[in-house]
Amino acid sequence: MIVEGTVLRGPEFEPIEGRVVYEDGRIEAIEEASTTSDRIVAPAFVNAHTHIGDSIAKEAGRGLTLEELVAPPDGLKHRLLRESDRDEMVAAIRRSVEFMRSGGVTGFLDFREGGADGVSVLREAADGLPVDAFAMGRDELAALEVGDGYGASGAADDDFARERDAAREVGKPFGIHAGENRTDDIVPALDLEPDYLVHMVNASAEHLDRVEKQEVPVVVCPRANLVTNVGLPPIEDLVERTSVALGTDNVMLNSPSMFREMEFAAKFTDLDAPEVLRMATRAGAEIAGIDAGTIEEGREARLLVLDGDSDNLSGVRDPVRAVVRRAGVADVLNVIHPAQHN
Template sequence: MFTITNGIILKGQDLTLTKENIVVDDGIIIDIGKDSMEGKIIDVDGAVVCPSFINGHMHIGDSIIKDEGYSLSLSEMVKPPGGVKHKALANAEDEEIISAMKDTMWEMVESGITHFIDYREGGIKGVELLKKAAHDIPIKPIILGRDDSFYGDSPDLRKVKIAVRKLLKIADGIAPSGFGEITDEVAQIIVDECRKNNKISSIHVAESESNQIESLDQFNKTEIGRGVESEFSQLVHLTNPKVDDLNSVSKSNQNVVVCPRANATLNVGVTPLNQILNLGIKPLIGTDNVMLNSPNMFRELEFTLKLMSVYYKDYLNPKELLKMTTTNVCGSEINHVVEKSLISVGCPAEFMVSNSFSINPYLNMINRCESKNILYIINKKLNI
């Protein structure tokens, strides 16, 4: 049992500022209060106590080829099955992939990340490789699998259904690449089977303008429209929405993830984050492919804050931005799978304590902190 005292706490779903003590016993927050104090006393002297981070969207497997293919197009880099990433993964040894994923996970742990949602290539074997890599690391991967049987103009739907069911026995959900690679029938099988198993179905939508144009030309619907209509539980990117796309998302219960640095690296656009937030959508934020970006959420947050300010000529609320990597997932339809926690009594202790450099604790985490400024990281597997 221990007590964190004299910290500036970002408490609960809304990250409400408070100056109280936090008592933790056996990995659970058992009390929060000005006079609460039991066990080992840890005086953090005005440091900021913030919920741990979740990286809302990753492809950790391509940790083996960091920065390879820089300046190539989106399709050349990551479109299955012939993208730079897929060729590299196909030719890599298992131990090489596992070692690179381990390095990336430790990098995330050291920067305050306790959860990440991964699009896992390689079918069942790909899922098993990540589980093996994560076995002794204090972080929770939420693994969304896929299978090569999903792709093509005329897939064997029987084989697709079998592959989905096998994956769902070991994975947390299913995540095909995008609507440019699968048919609507395959999409529906994925969504239906995930719903039956109470797991996550996720898909990239509107990452590039060309994806949207192709979808409109072939189906008279945008990729976002198809994602909403198919009822995937999570939609990733939404970088290039068309008229009414975001309104339709705001009326659904679907989880949204944005990836501003990846979009910038691939030169596909700037996420309309101001509009997304104004519609009441509560997105997550992710760093996407490790081959493109470090998985560090501090870098993602600062980049996003400043990009949105200059691009949209309007300031982004820093508290709402910080929620995107801390508490937004706790109120979403996917948190029964993710199991992310708040700083709240009765919740698992999942938070970090960081040096304070700013009069604004939210901007302190977004605009000032780096991994080296974290004093303590607390989660189920990593305790004081």
């Protein structure tokens, strides 16, 4: 299989004119060659943090605080989740997965409420779709057994030592919220030696130094943080110290669009476009444990193909900057996932 156009090649997303050759779900070659194609070929996205069960409550809770919206066990989202019919939940989640797919996502990590049953809901919702749904189970150890990892709510809610030990024992990742709207849960979270942290909005210099020392990746969700009025994460400081990935967080509050998340992150920081694109691709892929996120020979063929001659993208001088700051779902021509070709 071949796709031609301007290819964003390698870890630096170097734009070259040419083609990507892929076979059996793997990139076989990246060839520089003259082409008449206006397409832009980029790595597909990995959404590194979602709460996709919230798809049953989009734009609910106007005017509520973060605690009133999402704090377990009685925040609005948790009450709505308990009240939701399983079929309704599956259908709503599937629509969100399909939306992410249409926007260039081939994998996402979901903090999955509802224990083992919540994991099965996600499995059912994503069944047959060419998107990898990584279920970070929570609420009970059984969710870790059937899921892809454990996603802890935060060290202020519990100590999670048992869950951390269990995840380590079975070789699955352990992620935890930290520093979203407080500071006192950051050190206890770091003490657990997590595989990754989520948010870190209120991290101090000392916290950031420890993140660097422990080499803990961080997932940031700036649009959600802005909506819940907890501030904005220190993305530039984090990038100086560790690997930083992008997530869209609660579907209740935000569309799960990586295009919107990248644009927002790019425009409120001084990070260059390749760094932001790396946050939306390679950094998330590393947390998920998939061999993707850059267009290189031997890696999985997870590719996003954009129409460089769309009304939105025609005349673009910098294709990397265009993908990060300008492109959207309407510009997507194709999203390639390895499972489509195996």
